[in-house]
Structure formats: structure tokens, C-alpha cells
Amino acid sequence: MRQGQVLKSYRVSLGGQPIGPKEREGDERTPEGPYVIDSRNPNSAFHLSLHISYPNAADSARAAKLGVAPGGAIMIHGIRNGLGWLGRFQRLRDWTRGCVAVTNPEIEEIWRAVPDGTQVEIVP
Known part of the structure; x- marks a missing residue:
């Protein structure tokens, strides 16, 4: 967003259980709400993260x-390395373990x- 205007939005794939907010590690849900891009990895298992x-x-x-671990390692990333040929087909289902693909x-x-420190809003 810039000055309250959405600059761009993307169709994404989410965690395998996309309905409802993330509650714990392993629930395959994607967190919802405001977050910040706090680091980047050019060498992850997925194309840029x-x-x-x-x-x-x-x-x-x-x-x-709830007495559970919240989980972590939630990324915005491309397709798993070596499977880039899937392209837009990866959007046919929610397949991540909680990330945004x-x-x-x-x-x-x-x-x-998007530089580090940028605020993002994950909206269901």
C-alpha cells in the first residue's frame, strides 16, 4: 500500500487447512493479520523466501x-525448487504448511x- 492505496494483490496458495487463524505448530494454517517482512533467504528450498x-x-x-507451540518459519515464497514449471497450476489447491506461496x-x-521492514496484511 502507498498512502492508503493497494498497489498490488496476488492470488496465493496457503496452508493445507486455510480456514481459520493459525493456532499452533503443525496445524497447516496460515497466520492472519498484520506482520512485517523481517528477513529474506535467496537459498531456501523454495524459489526465494x-x-x-x-x-x-x-x-x-x-x-x-492452549499449551502448544505457535510454530514459526512462515514465509512468502515461490514454488519448490525444481518444480517451477508448475507455474499458476500451484494455485489449484492450498498446499503449503502455513506459508504464502x-x-x-x-x-x-x-x-x-518489498524491502525488509515492510508491513504485510494476510487476509483470509
């Missing part, structure tokens, strides 16, 4: 109430345009 600041304080508190050309665009 941007780490989001999950779990935040509220996520950790919710997991603690886009096509390889899209993650390259996001990688160039």
Missing part, C-alpha cells in the same frame, strides 16, 4: 493459553519491490 514476523506477541499468547515470477517481483 521472505520471512514474516510470525509469531507476534498475540500469536504467542494464544498458543501459550506465489508463482516464481511473482516472488521475483515482490523480492525486488
